[in-house]
Amino acid sequence: MIDVLIAGAGPVGSTLAADLVRRGLDVRLIDKAPRAFEGSRAKGIQPRTQELFEDLGVLDEALAEGGPYPLMGVHLGPITVPWRMQRKHRPTAAVPYPDILLLPQSRTDAVLHRLLQRLGQHIEFGTTLEGFVQDEDGVTTTLASGEQVRSRFLVGADGGGSAVRKAAGIRFAGETDQTDRTLLVDAVIDGLSRDRWHVWPGLGGMYVGACPLPHSELFQLMIRLRPDETPDVAEAALAARFQARTGLRLRDVAWTSVFRPNVRIVERYRVGRVFVAGDAAHVHTPAGAQGLNTGVQDAYNLGWKLGQVLAGAPDALLDSYELERRPIAAHVLGRSSELYAGIDKNRLASMKRGDEERQLELSYFGGPLAPAAVPATRTLRVGDRAPDSPYDGPGARRLFEAFRGPHFTLLAFGPEAAEILPQLTWPAGGAALHRIEIGSSSAAADTYGITGDALVLIRPDGYIGAIVTADWESSFADAILTLGAVACQS
Missing domain, CATH: 3.30.70.2450 (Alpha-Beta Plaits)
Structure with missing residues (x-):
């Protein structure tokens, strides 16, 4: 019995595998292709995905392999009209990687595959999934070779034609225009x-x-x-x-x-112990460079939740994967379709890209792990992306460096929060908790909109899991119960 079998070794499956392996889980990663993908295809890495790559420790490689997006040159007979698809942004303390990175998909795969190699994770190319059956304890997957693999969970990151999705009987709602190629x-x-x-x-x-x-x-x-x-x-x-x-x-x-620009989304992201992610769950037009990035964020959301449940957290935590990710995929699907529709009419405006495409403002606020009726700061709510900030602490100069890894992070702003920080109880099993004391007059306090004493809990995927401003111990216990961490035991 292994922990997780992943079908598909593209950017989504490779991201998920890397996140699970760094959590100490037993993973197999298979792909029906005989070798790694060799073309450019999806080539835009959005700022939020770059932050994920920093967390995995591969951003420097990605930046070295890629480059900035150039200006467009629209050829109208003998005239070439310059056109800027997206404005350039200055890096800030909160957003260190503000612009999209031009990186051919084959190189994205290569960066992630080298990471997996460093982690000791083998990719089984030329390995086809034929089908599976599941029971209350796990999933038995049959490979084309005749081998049967027993795993606690199965994840299909195997593209738009996903064998996992089809075998799970998950409906793929939407349309494919066979005439549009x-x-x-x-x-x-x-x-x-x-x-x-x-x-x-x-x-x-x-x-x-x-x-x-x-x-x-x-x-x-x-x-x-x-x-x-x-x-x-x-x-x-x-x-x-x-x-x-x-x-x-x-x-x-x-x-x-x-x-072919499919526009489809699954009705369910989960059937029992089987999940779908990336193009297996949603396929987009190419406009806006959203598909690969949305899929990689699927993996980032699912990875820590699988780790927690395998450590003893309630299985219901895994239901939040669909409840958080499906609304975002549906919104992104609509946005990319809107941009693509403008191409038919030769609208230069349809080539414009704004803040929405960067995926920095996506939030899980109001979802199952980020209820609306909880405290907020002057600038942030539970479920929002946790911004970067300068931080003068042990072994780190920035908060993103402190966040790096598979752990939760608890930030204490102000003297009262700092005093309670070491006294708070955290489960012995599952992801660890890193506790950081931050002064109430620091740059981080200003970035996070903190005006008094507060505790801010950061999830392993870089989103705010809780904001506590009073009743420290009971409010913190309620927060980790919401996040499914309280039941983890060593």
């Missing part, structure tokens, strides 16, 4: 400047785009196909097509794929 190509383009994301608009949204991929000669090409078209993906045919449209030479094709 885009050809994606990674290739070299001679004579095209690399300081622009080039776009050649066409009637009815029949655009051609070319985005330079960092630290390489390659561009990612996006060619909108006609409804009845079967594209010829041979290099000579692609080169002829691209030259006819742009006058430029294409060569050295490294990867091709035909993308």
Whole structure:
């Protein structure tokens, strides 16, 4: 009996595996593909996902492998119109990584796979899930090889065609427009400047785009196909097509794929001991670079909850995964569809990206772990993202450094909160609690909107789990009961 079997070793499954392994759990990670993904596909890493990568210890690698998004260059005959898709932001104490990172998906996978290797976690490529049965104690999964794997939980992070979702009988509500397809190509383009994301608009949204991929000669090409078209993906045919449209030479094709913009979401994220995450749970249009990021955040939400339940927390904690993540996925689905619809009408405004796409303002406030009728600060509520801040403490210069790891963090602002801090009881099992005393006049107090004595409990996924301003011991006990931590025993 292992703890968790994960199907799918893309960014979502790899993130979940890394989070579970650092919690000391016994995990198997399988993928039906013979090797790691080799194309650029989903290439935008939003600020909130960069914060997650810092928590996992791989942000520096991701930043080194990626680069900033360039200005767009919209080609209108002989004229090229510069267009900024998203404004540049200055890093602040609260938001250290304010801008989207251009990182081809194959490199995102590689960064996470190297992390798994350092953690001692093997990825079983070429391993197909055939089906499973579950009972009250676990899940028995049958692989194509005939092997049966017994696990406490099974997670399907195996993409839009998820075998786990289908075997679980989970309905995938939504639509797929079979006539709406885009050809994606990674290739070299001679004579095209690399300081622009080039776009050649066409009637009815029949655009051609070319985005330079960092630290390489390659561009990612996006060619909108006609409804009845079967594209010829041979290099000579692609080169002829691209030259006819742009006058430029294409060569050295490294990867091709035909993308259909599904718009779907599951009715349930959980069936018993089986969960779905990422594209297995929701698929989006490519507009706004939301799909991969939303999926990785699914994994970040689910990981600590699986760890707590495996340590003895109530099973009901796992129900909060769907209750927190599904509304966010539904909202993101609507937003990406809205942006995508503007492409058909050649609206430059549809290429604009704002704060919403950065995923920094997403909140679980009002959900099962963040009830509305609890204290708030001047700037933050329970369920909101916990911001970064300078922090002059042992072994850390910033709060994000103190948060890094699979633990909860309890911040004490003011002398009264600091006095009670060491006296508060925390369960012996499950994730540990790191206690940090912070002065009431510090930069962190200002960032967190603290005007008096307060305790702020940070969940392992970087969201505020509780704000306590009075009745310290009883209020804190109520908070950890809400978070499912109180029943963990060593």
